[in-house]
Amino acid sequence: MTRRETAVLAALMTAVAAVFLLSLAMGSTSIPLGRVVKALLHPSEDGDPLAMVITSIRLPRSVTAMLAGAALGIAGLQMQTLFRNPLADPFALGISSGASLGVALVVLGSGYGPAGAFGTSLGMRGDALITAAAIVGAALVLGLVLIVSSHIANPATVLILGLMFGYAVTAIVTVLVGASQPERLQQWAQWGFGSFSGVTWQRLQLFGPLILAGVLIASSTTKQLNALLLGENYARSMGLAVRRVRFLTMLGASILGAMVTAFCGPITFLGIAVPHVCRGLLGSSDHRVLVPAVVLLGAAVALIAQIVSLMPGGGVVLPLNAVTSLMGAPVVVAVLLRSRRGAFAG
Amino acid sequence: MMATTAPGVGMPFDAALRTRDLAVGYRMRRTRRAVLEHVNLAVDSGELVCLLGPNGIGKSTLLRTIARMQPALWGSVELGGADLRSVSHAELARRLGVVLTERVAVEALTVRQVVGLGRYTYSGWFGGLTDRDRAAVDWAIDAVGARHLVERDFSRLSDGERQRVMIARALAQEPVLLVLDEPTAFLDVPSRVELMGLLRQLTRERPLAVVVSTHDLELALRTADVIWLVMPGGELVTGAPEDVVLSGGIGQAFEGRQIRFHPEERSFRLLTGSGGDAAVHGSGLRAALAAAVLEREGYTVVTASAAAPTVSVHADEAGWRLWTDQGECSGADFASLADYLRGRSMQS
Numbered sequence: 001m002t003r004r005e006t007a008v009l010a011a012l013m014t015a016v017a018a019v020f021l022l023s024l025a026m027g028s029t030s031i032p033l034g035r036v037v038k039a040l041l042h043p044s045e046d047g048d049p050l051a052m053v054i055t056s057i058r059l060p061r062s063v064t065a066m067l068a069g070a071a072l073g074i075a076g077l078q079m080q081t082l083f084r085n086p087l088a089d090p091f092a093l094g095i096s097s098g099a100s101l102g103v104a105l106v107v108l109g110s111g112y113g114p115a116g117a118f119g120t121s122l123g124m125r126g127d128a129l130i131t132a133a134a135i136v137g138a139a140l141v142l143g144l145v146l147i148v149s150s151h152i153a154n155p156a157t158v159l160i161l162g163l164m165f166g167y168a169v170t171a172i173v174t175v176l177v178g179a180s181q182p183e184r185l186q187q188w189a190q191w192g193f194g195s196f197s198g199v200t201w202q203r204l205q206l207f208g209p210l211i212l213a214g215v216l217i218a219s220s221t222t223k224q225l226n227a228l229l230l231g232e233n234y235a236r237s238m239g240l241a242v243r244r245v246r247f248l249t250m251l252g253a254s255i256l257g258a259m260v261t262a263f264c265g266p267i268t269f270l271g272i273a274v275p276h277v278c279r280g281l282l283g284s285s286d287h288r289v290l291v292p293a294v295v296l297l298g299a300a301v302a303l304i305a306q307i308v309s310l311m312p313g314g315g316v317v318l319p320l321n322a323v324t325s326l327m328g329a330p331v332v333v334a335v336l337l338r339s340r341r342g343a344f345a346g
Numbered sequence: 347m348m349a350t351t352a353p354g355v356g357m358p359f360d361a362a363l364r365t366r367d368l369a370v371g372y373r374m375r376r377t378r379r380a381v382l383e384h385v386n387l388a389v390d391s392g393e394l395v396c397l398l399g400p401n402g403i404g405k406s407t408l409l410r411t412i413a414r415m416q417p418a419l420w421g422s423v424e425l426g427g428a429d430l431r432s433v434s435h436a437e438l439a440r441r442l443g444v445v446l447t448e449r450v451a452v453e454a455l456t457v458r459q460v461v462g463l464g465r466y467t468y469s470g471w472f473g474g475l476t477d478r479d480r481a482a483v484d485w486a487i488d489a490v491g492a493r494h495l496v497e498r499d500f501s502r503l504s505d506g507e508r509q510r511v512m513i514a515r516a517l518a519q520e521p522v523l524l525v526l527d528e529p530t531a532f533l534d535v536p537s538r539v540e541l542m543g544l545l546r547q548l549t550r551e552r553p554l555a556v557v558v559s560t561h562d563l564e565l566a567l568r569t570a571d572v573i574w575l576v577m578p579g580g581e582l583v584t585g586a587p588e589d590v591v592l593s594g595g596i597g598q599a600f601e602g603r604q605i606r607f608h609p610e611e612r613s614f615r616l617l618t619g620s621g622g623d624a625a626v627h628g629s630g631l632r633a634a635l636a637a638a639v640l641e642r643e644g645y646t647v648v649t650a651s652a653a654a655p656t657v658s659v660h661a662d663e664a665g666w667r668l669w670t671d672q673g674e675c676s677g678a679d680f681a682s683l684a685d686y687l688r689g690r691s692m693q694s
Contacts, residue, residue, distance in 0.1 A: 084451075223473030227466050229452045237413065238519065239439030239467035285454040288472060 005289045008281045012296035016066070019303040023062045024054055027310050056201070064199040065306045066299035067211040068260045069270060073298025074218045075253035076271030077278075077290060081225045082249045083159045089271040090257030093145045093162035093250060095138045097169040099261040100192075102137025103130050104173045107188045108180040127198050130191065131262045138258035141165055146250065155232060155246070193319035194265035196306050207263050214256040215295060221249065222287040229285055268321055270305075273328045274298045301328065361424070362523045362555035363389040363412065368421035370404060370411040378419045381407045382580055385421070389555040389572070391522065394546050396566035396587075397559040399576030400599060405559045408576075409527045412557070413444050426522045436467040443516025445509065445526040453501045457511050460500045461486055464518030486517035489551070490544060506537030510544070517548070524548070526558040530565075538562055542569040563600065567591065567612045575599060587612075619644030621691055622656030636661035639680050643687040659683070 001009075024036045031050050039051035040059075075090035083092065091097075106129055145165055149158040177188065199207055224245045227235040236242045260267055278293040279285060301324070308327060309318040365387045371380040381404035389395050399405050410416045412423055414430050423430040425441045433441070443464070452460075462469075464486065465479045475483070487493055490510045495503065500511060509529050516524055526545070530538040545556050546569050557574075560566050566573065567587040575583040575595050583595040590596060597607040605614050624645035626637045636659050637647045648655055660667045665678040668686065677683055 220471065223466065223469065223471070226473055227463055229455065230450050230460070230463060231448065233415065233446055233448065234444070234450065236415065236435070237439065237442070237444035238464060238515075239436040241435050279454060283454055285452060286459060 001289060002284075005282055005284065009289065009292060009296070012293060012300065016296050016300045016303070019300050019307070020062055020066065023065070023303045023307050024058045026307050027053075027058060029053070057197075060199060060201050060204055061196050061306065062303060063204060064207065064264065065196040065302040067208060068196060068264050068267060069274075069298035069300070069302025070215055070295040071211045071256040071260050071298070072267060072271040072302075073274035073278075073294035074215055074291060075256040076273075077275040077287070077294045078218055078221075078225065078249050078253040079271075080275055081228055081287070082246060082253075083155050084228075084231065085156075085159060086276070087272065088159065089268075090253055091166075091261075091266070091268075091271070092159060093254055094141045094164075094166035094169060095254045095257045096261050096266045097166040097173070098141030099134035099138040099258060100173050100266065101141075101169050101176075102133035102135070103191055104176045104188065105137075106130055106133040107191065108176050108184050127203070131203075134262035135258060138254070138261065141169060142251075142254045142258065146247065149250070150243075150247070158246075158250075191265050192321070194267045194321045194324075196264055196302070196320065199263050203263065207259065210259050211256065214252055214259070217248075217252045218256070219291050221245065221252075222291050225249070225287040264320075266321070267302075267324065269325045269328050270298060270301060273332045274301060276332055361388045362391050362393075362426060363387070363557070364424045365412070366422045366424070368411070368423060369419040370407045370416075371419050372407075373417075373419070380419055382576065382582070383420075385582060387574065387582070387584065389523065389557060391553040391555050392549050393555050393571045394549045394569065395555070395557045395572045395574055396570035397557060397574045397576070398563055398566055398596075398599070400578060401561075403576045403578065404580070405576060406527055409525055409557065409559055413442060413525050414438060415444075439467045439519050439521075441522050443513075443519045443521040443524045445512045445516055445524070445529050447528045447531050449505075449532065450500075450508065450512065453499070455500050456496065457492060457498050457500055457503070458483065458487070458496045460511055461492075461514045461518050464515040467519070482520060483518050486514040489517055489548060490514040504537075505532045506534070506541065509533065509537075509541060513544070513548075517554075522553065522555065524554060524556045526556070528559050528561065530560055530562055538565060542566070545569075563596070564613050567596075615641060618642060619691070621645040621687070623648045623652060623654075625650045625652055625655040625658045627658065627660040628662050632661040632663070635680060636666055636683065639684050640687070643684060644691065645687070657687075 021033060021036060024040075025031050025033050031054065035050055036054060039048070039054040072090055076088070079088040079090060079092050080086060082088070145158075145162050149161060152158050152161065177185065180188070224240060227238055227240045228245070230238075232242050232246075257271070274294050274297050275290070278290055278297055282289055282293055284290070305320060305323045305327060309320050309323045311318075365385050368385040368387075369380045369383040370385065371378060371382070385408065397405050397409065407416070411418050414423070418430075425433070425438070428437075428441075430438070461483050462475060462479070465475055465482065466473075468479055468482075469475050487496060490513050492507070492510050492514055495507060495511065500508065503511065513524070513526075513529070524545075530541055533541060542558075542560075542562075542565055545558060548554055549556050549571070570587055573583075573585065573587050573590045575590055577583060577595060577599050583590055583593055585593070591609050591612060597609075600614070601607055604617050606617055607614055618641075621644040624637075624640040624647050626633050626640065626647060627650045628636070640647055640657075640659065645657065657668055657670050665676060666680070666683050667674065667676040668683070675686060677686065
């Protein structure tokens with residue numbers, strides 16, 4: 001690692017730690033950092049309402065934000081490298097549209113819809129049902145895309161295929177939205193805003209390990225991703241089993257994207273932006289340093305977005321999606337204009 | 347060039363590449379369309395082979411099939427004694443290095459990192475390089491003379507430098523065969539000559555066979571050990587460049603209405619008209635250049651002793667002198683000679 005790479009990674013690590021503490025301290029009521037640290041170190045001391053707020057509300061929320069940010073960053077990086085396209089993101093294959101369809105079927109049709117009835121019969125309610133619906137929807141679309149794409153040689157065609165699937169599925173969702181009652185639309189819109197608050201400790205027991213597994217898989221393919229930087233033809237000539245790696249990468253990145261969407265709603269922008277900023281900061285396209293960097297920066301950005309969305313005080317919560325985009329777009333533009341060294345800037 | 351020991355010296359393979367009744371082409375839904383058939387070729391270690399042929403004749407298809415980037419329709423390809431169909435991706439990469447026409451668009455990777463990617467099949471789980479890998483990378487960088495570029499950003503290199511680095515990357519795979527598909531396509535003339543010189547030198551320094559397709563016919567005829575010429579009908583003419591020239595195949599393959607191949611000079615000439623015969627007197631560079639002017643203006647240059655040429659030209663330090671049946675004239679430089687000849691052809 002060069003000195004610059006070491007410095008960037010160290011700075012990112014510090015930033016994540018700082019923002020993590022800050023995210024626990026800030027919220028509807030500010031809690032002094034000292035008490036935050038105390039509550040973290042001695043979580044068993046009950047009776048303190050502030051400690052309760054930290055450990056049972058803010059801590060799972062912040063952990064969720066970090067996991068989601070890391071997952072989206074790494075999945076975005078995988079997709080951008082695989083498709084050699086700067087606009088690719090974790091949802092490039094229509095994953096989030098699939099999840100939306102699942103959620104729309106449940107939310108807009110619950111009570112009498114077949115999906116809602118099926119879920120209710122399993123004893124699933126509310127958030128759990130929405131999550132399950134999102135996972136099923138995403139899995140169906142991903143399965144279709146993977147099956148069709150296994151017959152396609154050109155990666156750009158696969159990307160277009162995913163886009164088309166996304167459009168088609170979104171159209172179905174639009175039809176559902178158009179036909180539904182206004183009071184149900186509120187809940188639907190709420191899901192579309194995105195939120196890290198819905199993931200409790202209990203749900204983290206599923207979300208956490210899944211995301212960690214995805215991140216570990218992605219970390220173990222850095223060598224393959226590096227070979228893909230020269231394009232699929234060269235990668236193959238250097239000994240890469242291109243079809244297999246493409247399949248695994250698409251699967252891994254899509255699962256990460258789908259899990260985040262299922263548990264937190266469709267979080268846009270982060271997955272595109274974080275890899276670009278990391279390339280700019282590091283001045284390198286080497287995935288051995290890029291992967292840890294996107295994990296750290298993704299976590300930090302998600303935490304910051306979480307803090308900002310709660311900032312205005314007085315109970316108003318900004319939609320998370322609005323925050324990530326408004327906050328991130330100028331940063332990305334600045335980084336790209338200044339450095340001109342992203343992997344695709346030429 | 348540093349004195350370096352090539353890794354893998356003394357490999358037990360005799361023929362680096364051998365094809366047996368190979369047919370290359372494309373599979374449609376139900377049919378197979380062969381571009382080239384009954385291809386029986388062999389390349390030995392230490393040989394530089396240039397693959398020539400008109401556009402769209404199937405050169406790239408043949409190279410892609412040899413490199414297993416597309417399947418053979420029939421027949422087989424053997425690489426270092428092993429059938430291509432039976433080797434794994436990794437094993438193939440250790441026997442065969444490939445350089446393609448396509449421009450690599452990657453930013454923010456150093457030359458050393460790009461060459462290091464050639465160690466893909468050798469390096470560890472995360473792509474970490476051992477001392478042995480680093481030695482191979484260093485050797486490859488020295489072999490193409492890119493030592494001064496190692497810390498540079500690959501995307502900031504000139505086209506010629508990039509191709510050198512891509513060759514170094516292929517060499518880092520320690521292959522027995524290097525296949526290059528029109529590697530000189532984007533290069534300027536000096537870079538083309540340098541690149542072909544480099545390939546020739548590589549075959550001399552280590553047990554490596556090189557197969558390169560090119561449109562640069564004259565350069566290929568001067569540099570290659572062996573020519574594979576794909577004829578318009580799809581048959582292959584192979585042999586030493588001079589034997590292929592003697593066979594007349596090059597003329598058949600490339601001559602058109604306006605161009606003729608001159609075997610003596612191993613180069614093409616534009617047919618610009620028939621101004622008649624021209625005799626050139628004098629010797630050395632000036633006489634040769636005077637002949638070039640005459641040819642460009644549509645005259646057939648004949649020996650000075652030939653009977654009754656249309657024009658006769660003498661060129662020396664003082665300039666040129668031209669005489670015909672009608673009279674005589676002279677000038678100082680070749681521009682004035684060309685002007686005069688153009689004026690003459692306008693009158694007639």
